[in-house]
Amino acid sequence: MAxxxxxxxxxxxxxxxxxxxxxxxGGFSLPALAESAAxxxxxxxxRFTVLSAVADTIVPKxxxxxALEADVPTKFDAMLKDxxxxxxxxxxxxxxxxxxxxxxxxxxxxxxxxxxxxxxxxLAPHDAASLKVLPADTKGGVATLMGFPNxxxxxxxxxxELVVMLYYLSEPALTQELTYEHTPGEWKPSIxxxxxxxxxxxxxx
Amino acid sequence: MFDAxxxxxxxxxxxxxxxxxxxxxxxxxxERGRKLEHGASYTDWMQPWDLPNAGLIxxxxxxxxxxxxxxCYAVNSATKHYWVKDxxxxxxxxxxxxxxxxxxxxLGGRSLMWGRQSYRLSPMDFEANAKDGYGTDWPIRxxxxxxxxxxxxxxxxVAGSKEGLAQLPDxxxxxxxxxxxxxxxxxxxVEETFPGRKVIPGRVANLSKAQPHHEELGxxxxxxxxxxxxxxxxxxxxSSLSSSLPAAERTGNLTIVTDAIVHSIAHDPTTGKATGxxxxxxxxKEGRTYEAKVIFxxxxxxxxxxxxxxxxxxxxxxxxxxxxxxxxxxxxxxxYGLSVAGILLKGPNTYYHGRRPTGxxxxxxxxxxxxxxxxxxxxxxxSATRVGWRSAALAMPxxxxxxxxxxxxxxxxxxxxxxxxxxLPNPENRVTLNAxxxxxxxxxxxxxxxxxxxxxxxxxxxxxADGKAMVEAAGGMVMAAAEEPGEPGLGIHxxxxxxxxxxxxxxxxxxxxxAHDVPNLFITDGSAMASSGCQNPSLTYMALSARAAHHAVExxxxxxx
Ligand SMILES: Cc1cc2nc3c(=O)[nH]c(=O)nc-3n(C[C@H](O)[C@H](O)[C@H](O)COP(=O)(O)OP(=O)(O)OC[C@H]3O[C@@H](n4cnc5c(N)ncnc54)[C@H](O)[C@@H]3O)c2cc1C
Ligand code: SF4
Numbered sequence: 001m002a003x004x005x006x007x008x009x010x011x012x013x014x015x016x017x018x019x020x021x022x023x024x025x026g027g028f029s030l031p032a033l034a035e036s037a038a039x040x041x042x043x044x045x046x047r048f049t050v051l052s053a054v055a056d057t058i059v060p061k062x063x064x065x066x067a068l069e070a071d072v073p074t075k076f077d078a079m080l081k082d083x084x085x086x087x088x089x090x091x092x093x094x095x096x097x098x099x100x101x102x103x104x105x106x107x108x109x110x111x112x113x114x115x116x117x118x119x120x121x122x123l124a125p126h127d128a129a130s131l132k133v134l135p136a137d138t139k140g141g142v143a144t145l146m147g148f149p150n151x152x153x154x155x156x157x158x159x160x161e162l163v164v165m166l167y168y169l170s171e172p173a174l175t176q177e178l179t180y181e182h183t184p185g186e187w188k189p190s191i192x193x194x195x196x197x198x199x200x201x202x203x204x205x
Numbered sequence: 206m207f208d209a210x211x212x213x214x215x216x217x218x219x220x221x222x223x224x225x226x227x228x229x230x231x232x233x234x235x236e237r238g239r240k241l242e243h244g245a246s247y248t249d250w251m252q253p254w255d256l257p258n259a260g261l262i263x264x265x266x267x268x269x270x271x272x273x274x275x276x277c278y279a280v281n282s283a284t285k286h287y288w289v290k291d292x293x294x295x296x297x298x299x300x301x302x303x304x305x306x307x308x309x310x311x312l313g314g315r316s317l318m319w320g321r322q323s324y325r326l327s328p329m330d331f332e333a334n335a336k337d338g339y340g341t342d343w344p345i346r347x348x349x350x351x352x353x354x355x356x357x358x359x360x361x362x363v364a365g366s367k368e369g370l371a372q373l374p375d376x377x378x379x380x381x382x383x384x385x386x387x388x389x390x391x392x393x394x395v396e397e398t399f400p401g402r403k404v405i406p407g408r409v410a411n412l413s414k415a416q417p418h419h420e421e422l423g424x425x426x427x428x429x430x431x432x433x434x435x436x437x438x439x440x441x442x443x444s445s446l447s448s449s450l451p452a453a454e455r456t457g458n459l460t461i462v463t464d465a466i467v468h469s470i471a472h473d474p475t476t477g478k479a480t481g482x483x484x485x486x487x488x489x490k491e492g493r494t495y496e497a498k499v500i501f502x503x504x505x506x507x508x509x510x511x512x513x514x515x516x517x518x519x520x521x522x523x524x525x526x527x528x529x530x531x532x533x534x535x536x537x538x539x540x541y542g543l544s545v546a547g548i549l550l551k552g553p554n555t556y557y558h559g560r561r562p563t564g565x566x567x568x569x570x571x572x573x574x575x576x577x578x579x580x581x582x583x584x585x586x587x588s589a590t591r592v593g594w595r596s597a598a599l600a601m602p603x604x605x606x607x608x609x610x611x612x613x614x615x616x617x618x619x620x621x622x623x624x625x626x627x628x629l630p631n632p633e634n635r636v637t638l639n640a641x642x643x644x645x646x647x648x649x650x651x652x653x654x655x656x657x658x659x660x661x662x663x664x665x666x667x668x669x670a671d672g673k674a675m676v677e678a679a680g681g682m683v684m685a686a687a688e689e690p691g692e693p694g695l696g697i698h699x700x701x702x703x704x705x706x707x708x709x710x711x712x713x714x715x716x717x718x719x720a721h722d723v724p725n726l727f728i729t730d731g732s733a734m735a736s737s738g739c740q741n742p743s744l745t746y747m748a749l750s751a752r753a754a755h756h757a758v759e760x761x762x763x764x765x766x
Contacts, residue, residue: 057604058605059604059605059609060609062606079258079259079261082263083258083264084263085268086265088264123604124603124604127604131602164598164608165259165595168598169254169259170254177609178594178612178613183428183430184428184429185429185559186429186558186559187429187557187559188557188558189383189386189557190385190386190555190557191555191556191557191558193554193556197615199591199593199612200558201594
């Protein structure tokens with residue numbers, strides 16, 4: 001099916017990437033990215049820069065695209081505006097500030113200004129500590145299983161979840177990292193696994 | 206004046222309209238919700254990256270407008286337009302007895318969003334009330350409904366395998382959606398460890414192979430996308446929009462009005478018959494009436510109870526067709542949400558291709574081949590799948606290249622089984638009207654008081670124990686279990702509020718789904734059910750609708766109604 005929405009969005013992304021200064025050297029300039037999208041944003045420039053760096057650290061570019069190339073920070077910011085409640089917004093903002101403060105304490109610099117390895121080494125233990133799940137206060141019904149986990153650090157929990165979701169629902173991730181066919185056609189109940197086999201996306205879970 | 210009015214265009218109304226139109230009756234379908242178009246109103250074209258807000262409904266909107274609907278798994282930003290806003294359609298419950306009334310008001314009703322699992326009730330189910338004394342005896346037996354099951358299955362298209370099981374009769378099936386290797390492993394383990402139990406392909410109203418009579422209606426074979434609850438532009442699953450209403454339409458006998466809320470049914474005490482329905486325009490809020498020779502109530506279990514209770518007259522001070530005082534009573538839903546999930550430590554090293562729109566089914570075995578310390582029983586729906594990106598990425602901490610690597614690897618097999626249990630009929634579980642509390646259309650809102658009983662709670666415990674034992678028999682490590690049943694309503698199989706029965710003092714409808722009190726009133730949605738079995742019920746509503754339409758037309762011809 002022709003999908004005009006999709007075409008428009010793709011060219012928008014490309015334009016944005018140009019403005020953001022994706023250069024021949026192939027890198028992103030985080031501050032430039034923040035500036036280019038500043039027009040209609042929810043997060044202030046400082047937090048947007050931290051968010052971009054956090055997203056880049058959670059899903060970096062490897063042999064496939066990372067969160068930045070998949071435009072995750074901009075989409076994340078749009079979700080803060082269009083989807084999040086006031087409580088979620090403030091939890092996320094506080095969680096971003098917390099990460100930046102951790103960086104300043106440990107390295108005397110904003111998180112976004114650290115090199116990739118230092119960012120990773122700082123965020124990995126924070127990720128593990130933040131995502132511990134507290135025992136639920138309700139009994140184990142299906143609502144508890146379906147609900148948002150009771151993380152020790154719910155603000156970071158949201159950041160992680162949204163970054164991961166926005167990345168793995170993006171077209172580049174679904175074509176390069178995983179596989180996705182909108183219309184598989186045939187159901188084949190058993191196919192061999194080869195070194196090239198990639199998980200197929202398509203369900204929300 | 207029409208020959209027939211059908212109130213509601215959902216699963217049962219669509220089938221009733223088709224059968225009435227095909228038998229030559231000029232039929233008016235009255236639907237309270239807005240018009241939807243097959244194809245144009247669907248969102249199955251949305252790619253994952255097109256989903257508004259990554260599939261999530263804005264948090265404030267969810268809390269404000271969908272606090273109840275959002276308890277249903279199928280509610281997301283791509284299907285939002287199919288669910289009622291709870292804020293606009295209030296009802297009450299006792300504080301300690303919550304009930305989730307999950308619904309959609311639009312042309313096609315919940316036939317658009319349903320999970321399409323389609324199973325016959327069995328001889329045992331129609332005898333259950335008579336045998337253990339709960340509820341009132343069904344006025345029909347399986348054999349009387351069997352030919353109508355045949356006809357409906359053939360028309361809607363049900364994919365399934367013939368198994369020869371007494372508790373789950375076979376039907377007119379299209380080829381089944383085959384089990385994958387994880388499910389074959391589960392099947393072998395369960396059938397060996399627990400003789401008498403079976404793991405079979407989920408029977409589902411999706412066209413595994415469209416037949417010529419499906420293609421005549423513009424329906425084609427299923428493409429294995431599992432986007433069904435967004436509406437299917439291929440018409441590959443049965444809904445009123447893809448299947449029953451188009452069949453009714455091609456007879457030239459069908460008229461549809463949408464945005465028309467049935468307020469009540471008018472009754473003439475001199476003839477003893479219903480004369481028509483009073484309708485309120487959903488937009489202008491103006492009233493009007495439609496008249497017909499026969500009326501079919503298909504507004505869904507709670508909707509129909511609301512209409513009958515609101516149709517009061519001198520002859521029926523407690524509501525139309527309610528001399529038995531059974532209208533609104535005996536509300537049942539299946540025990541739901543009792544799920545066990547386990548990871549296979551040694552699963553087969555294979556994968557599958559496509560997103561099949563069903564999984565496995567484990568037919569009832571308690572009080573069939575194995576005893577139970579409770580009455581009646583349950584079946585399980587389930588599946589074995591390779592753990593997907595979401596769980597792989599989020600179920601444990603970890604970031605960076607390691608996270609990407611983890612998600613890119615094929616996940617382990619996960620087995621999920623989820624019990625659907627039969628709730629006993631109980632007259633105290635009931636729908637009443639809130640006198641004096643009306644909605645924006647001036648119709649009294651409903652009060653729903655429904656709770657699980659002792660038998661239900663005993664059953665829930667055993668569902669979880671059996672679920673765990675089967676997952677473990679397959680070599681699964683149980684990771685999670687939802688041990689508490691969801692609140693009633695969440696099974697979305699509500700039924701029983703105008704039950705069929707032999708005794709006019711203890712039931713509302715006779716063996717033809719005809720009101721004992723009002724000969725030209727037929728009710729064929731879930732409210733007719735005298736008991737629920739444990740099988741997903743919509744196929745039975747459709748079979749009852751087709752059968753009742755046949756009899757209504759015969760009675761009309763004979764001048765009996
Ligand atoms: C997510 C989901 C999954 C499901 N899965 C399954 C499954 O796998 N198998 C299964 O068997 N069942 C399943 N069901 C249940 C199934 O959808 C219902 O059993 C079935 O749709 C009920 O048919 P009905 O005709 O009684 O009601 P509906 O299909 O709800 O139709 C009733 C219609 O009446 C209209 N109406 C109501 N009140 C009035 C009024 N006053 N005036 C005019 N019109 C009115 C409504 O707007 C609606 O269109 C599922 C339901 C949902 C939501
Ligand atoms: S799985 Fe089949 S029925 Fe469901 S949306 Fe896809 S093609 Fe349609």
